[in-house]
Amino acid sequence: MSRNPHAALAQDAETAIVRFDDVSMRYGRAPETLKDLSFSLTPGSFHFLTGPSGAGKSSLLKLIYLAARPSKGLLHLFGQDVSRAPAAERPALRRRIGVVFQELLLLDHLTAFDNAALPLRIAGGRPDEYRQDVAELLTWVGLRSRMHAMPATLAGGEKQRLAIARAVVARPEILLADEPTGNVDHEMAVRILRLFVELNRLGTTIVIATHDQDMVARSGMPVLHIEDGRLVHHGLPRAGD
Amino acid sequence: MSDFFDPVRWKPAPFLPTSDARDGALTFVIAVLCFLACLTALGVIAADRASRGWTDQLTGEATVVVRPKSNETPDSAAARAAETLAGVPGVQEARAIEAATAEAMIAPWLGDVADLEDLPVPRLVAVVLDPERPASSQAMDRALKSQGLDAMVDDHSAWMEDIQRAAGMTRWIGAAIFLMIAAAAGAVVTFATRAGMAARREVVEVLHLTGAEDAFIARLFQTRFALMAARAGLLGAGAAAIVGAGLRLAGGGAGLTPVLPVAWSDLLAVLPCPLVAAAVAAVAARVTAAALIRELV
Numbered sequence: 001m002s003r004n005p006h007a008a009l010a011q012d013a014e015t016a017i018v019r020f021d022d023v024s025m026r027y028g029r030a031p032e033t034l035k036d037l038s039f040s041l042t043p044g045s046f047h048f049l050t051g052p053s054g055a056g057k058s059s060l061l062k063l064i065y066l067a068a069r070p071s072k073g074l075l076h077l078f079g080q081d082v083s084r085a086p087a088a089e090r091p092a093l094r095r096r097i098g099v100v101f102q103e104l105l106l107l108d109h110l111t112a113f114d115n116a117a118l119p120l121r122i123a124g125g126r127p128d129e130y131r132q133d134v135a136e137l138l139t140w141v142g143l144r145s146r147m148h149a150m151p152a153t154l155a156g157g158e159k160q161r162l163a164i165a166r167a168v169v170a171r172p173e174i175l176l177a178d179e180p181t182g183n184v185d186h187e188m189a190v191r192i193l194r195l196f197v198e199l200n201r202l203g204t205t206i207v208i209a210t211h212d213q214d215m216v217a218r219s220g221m222p223v224l225h226i227e228d229g230r231l232v233h234h235g236l237p238r239a240g241d
Numbered sequence: 242m243s244d245f246f247d248p249v250r251w252k253p254a255p256f257l258p259t260s261d262a263r264d265g266a267l268t269f270v271i272a273v274l275c276f277l278a279c280l281t282a283l284g285v286i287a288a289d290r291a292s293r294g295w296t297d298q299l300t301g302e303a304t305v306v307v308r309p310k311s312n313e314t315p316d317s318a319a320a321r322a323a324e325t326l327a328g329v330p331g332v333q334e335a336r337a338i339e340a341a342t343a344e345a346m347i348a349p350w351l352g353d354v355a356d357l358e359d360l361p362v363p364r365l366v367a368v369v370l371d372p373e374r375p376a377s378s379q380a381m382d383r384a385l386k387s388q389g390l391d392a393m394v395d396d397h398s399a400w401m402e403d404i405q406r407a408a409g410m411t412r413w414i415g416a417a418i419f420l421m422i423a424a425a426a427g428a429v430v431t432f433a434t435r436a437g438m439a440a441r442r443e444v445v446e447v448l449h450l451t452g453a454e455d456a457f458i459a460r461l462f463q464t465r466f467a468l469m470a471a472r473a474g475l476l477g478a479g480a481a482a483i484v485g486a487g488l489r490l491a492g493g494g495a496g497l498t499p500v501l502p503v504a505w506s507d508l509l510a511v512l513p514c515p516l517v518a519a520a521v522a523a524v525a526a527r528v529t530a531a532a533l534i535r536e537l538v
Contacts, residue, residue, distance in 0.1 A: 067450055067537065087455065087535075095452035105447045109258040117253070122453045127253055166451075 016040035016076065017174060017205050018064060023073035023083075025059055032071070033059045035229040041207070043173070046200045048216045048237070049209040051226040057209040058102060060226065061176045064207070065099045066090050078173070095123055098172035098204075100180045104163040106151040112162050113138065113147045119170040134169060141165045141195065157188045164192065168199055175199060177208045181215065189215060257444060257465050267433045268473045274426035275477025275518055279511040281422050283485045285415030286507045292408025294502065299404060300375065303396040305335075305366040310391060316340065318390065319364035325388045326368055331376030334369040366392075423517075430470055430518065431525035438462055438529045445530070449537050459530035467523035474518030478511035485511070 019040040026032045034056045041047060049057050062068040063075060066082065075083045077093060085093070098119070106115050114121075116138055120130040138147050141161040151159060160180060167175060177196070181189035193215060200206050207224070210216065216223060216237050225233040305326065309318040319337035326335035338346075343365055370376055378396040385392045438445070441462075448458050489503045 065450060091452045091454045094450060099450060101450075105443060105450075107444060107447060110254050114254050118447070119451050121253060121256075122448065122451050122457070 015042055017043040017045075017078060018207075019074075019076040020063075021074040021076070023063065023070045023075055025056075025063060025068060026071045027068075033229050034063070034226075036073070037226075037231050038073075039224065039231055039234050041205055043205055044200070044203050046197070046206045046219075046221045047208070048219070048221055048223045049207055049226070050211075050213075050216060050223050050237075053211075055226045056229040057226060058178055059229075060224075061099070061178055061207065061209055064174065065097050065176055066094050095119065095170060096173045098167035098170065098175045100160075100163045100167045100175075100177035102178035102182070102209075104159055106159060106162060106166075108151055111148050111150060112143055112154065112158075115151065115162055116143075116165040116169055118166055123170060130169075134165075137165050137169055138162075142191075157184045160184055160188070160192065161195075164195060168204070171202075172204065174205045174207070177206075179209060179211065181210065181212055193219065256448065256461050257441065261437070261440070263437060263440070264469060267437065268469060268476070270429055270433065271426065271470055271473035271518060271522075272476040272480070274422065274429055275474045275514050276480045277477075278419060278422045278426055279478050279481030279514050280484060281415065281419040282510050283481065283488075283503065283507055285412065285419055286510055287503045288411045288415050289408075290502050290504070292404070292411050295404050296401060296408060297372070299397045299401045301370055301372050303368040303370060303376075303378065303381065303394060305368060305381065305385070306363045306393045306395065307337075307366060308363050308391045308393075310389075315362070315364045319366055321388060322364075322385060322390050322392055323366045325384050325390065326366060326381055329376045329381055329384045331371045331374050331380065332368055333371050336367050338365040338367055340364070426518065427521045427525075430466075430522045431529075435525070435529045437466065438526065438533055442533065445533055446537060449534060455531065455534045458534060459527045462526040462530045463523045466526040467519040470522030471515045471519035474515030477518075478514035481514075482508045482511045 020037045023034065023037045024032050025034040037060070049060060051057050059068065063070060064077070066077075070083050073083070074081055078096065080093070082090070082093060107118070110118070113134060117125075117127075117130055117134045120134070135144070135147065138144055141164060143158060143161055143165065146154060146158060151162065154162065160183060164177070164180065167177070175196070180196075181192055184192065189212065196206055196208065197219075220236070222235055223233065223237045224231060225238075305322055307315070307319050307322045309315040313321075316337075323335040323337040326332050340362075343362060346365075368376075368381070378394040378398070381394045381396075382392075385394070445458055445462075448461075449455075485503055485508050486505075489505060489508075
């Protein structure tokens with residue numbers, strides 16, 4: 001587990017890696033999905049993002065991985081206001097963030113290896129530079145023997161681990177995971193959580209959106225609990241979060 | 242060598258799928274439109290050549306009708322007119338047409354008349370003009386009058402206006418048809434590209450969220466669709482060139498003269514087709530990719 005979970009609760013805006021200041025968000029002209037969120041995350045912290053279905057967990061993650069813009073308020077990432085950052089600046093910021101999408105979004109025409117190596121290729125890496133690292137990472141997530149398999153031939157848990165490998169391969173400063181254990185059995189969920197904890201120990205800031213209350217309770221990590229688009233709790237888990 | 246160390250297995254795959262089930266149909270449609278556009282271009286070039294041939298023929302010649310005066314025979318009047326016209330600047334050759342030839346020319350209108358001696362059949366002088374600086378009908382008229390000849394110069398200007406108008410219309414209509422087919426081809430390439438990109442939206446989304454620059458993503462699609470359109474353009478242009486060559490061979494020495502005089506050099510007109518198709522597809526793909534990426538924030 002994290003070396004110091006309580007440090008994650010610090011609200012020091014100066015050192016925050018993620019900071020929401022009165023942020024709201026809506027899709028088109030629909031009612032606000034997220035309302036007046038204010039919180040910050042310190043570098044190296046580990047949070048679970050909890051809340052009922054439709055509460056706005058995925059939308060909050062989208063704001064952090066820059067797939068959406070706030071309709072109101074200020075969003076700071078890495079100490080920079082990204083709320084209205086020009087489009088040209090956003091790709092470089094995205095490369096500092098790894099995402100495990102709820103739908104996984106693996107590319108069907110690429111092998112497991114090429115899927116995992118995608119962020120490194122996009123960042124301009126050459127195969128001879130990243131081959132060993134990607135192979136080691138896939139070994140670490142238990143996919144060494146499936147490196148050249150196409151995603152369609154992978155089992156659900158293997159796909160999940162491949163999506164995680166792709167999210168972490170470029171050693172992102174922030175790792176976001178949207179229901180990463182949603183489609184796997186308990187044993188696999190525990191393995192995946194251990195993997196995230198390992199990454200957190202290496203300094204990665206982690207936010208995991210989940211419905212898995214057992215996992216949240218067992219981990220003892222702080223939570224961001226949202227309901228109906230509002231942040232109702234930020235801190236150590238309470239019963240029922 | 243084990244799989245792990247087999248370099249072929251480690252060669253990175255392209256970011257975009259190399260083929261798609263829709264590609265065959267799309268290639269076919271673009272190829273057909275390129276074929277039609279190239280064929281129209283060949284037709285326009287041939288029609289243009291035909292119309293220029295007609296006008297060149299008319300502008301290079303003039304006919305002079307000579308009416309002999311009472312103190313002169315028709316033959317001597319025609320000979321004198323030919324001699325006078327030969328000295329006019331801009332006239333290459335002037336030749337009095339023999340009586341027998343003149344009578345043969347009017348025979349279709351007069352029927353089988355045994356003796357034309359009593360008819361005041363005018364004599365003709367055929368004039369070949371310098372194509373670079375042809376003599377004007379006024380200059381020839383002045384020269385004839387100065388020699389006391391009663392003659393009328395016909396430089397075919399009345400015909401020429403009609404022919405030139407018809408030739409001009411042929412060229413414009415041909416060009417308009419070509420442009421319409423080219424525009425239709427461009428529109429199909431554009432729509433097909435948009436459809437192809439919409440189908441690959443997930444790839445765009447993943448690349449975008451993984452930190453790829455917008456221009457990088459747009460370039461991937463631009464290259465992909467430009468290459469496909471170039472291949473289709475090559476097929477269409479090749480087929481049109483084969484048809485053009487067939488027309489050239491079928492028409493003998495000068496193609497299907499005088500209706501469509503196709504020259505071998507005309508076949509070069511299909512060469513830009515693959516490049517144009519590729520350029521249209523590239524622009525369409527780039528614009529579509531940019532719009533799609535903008536939607537993704």
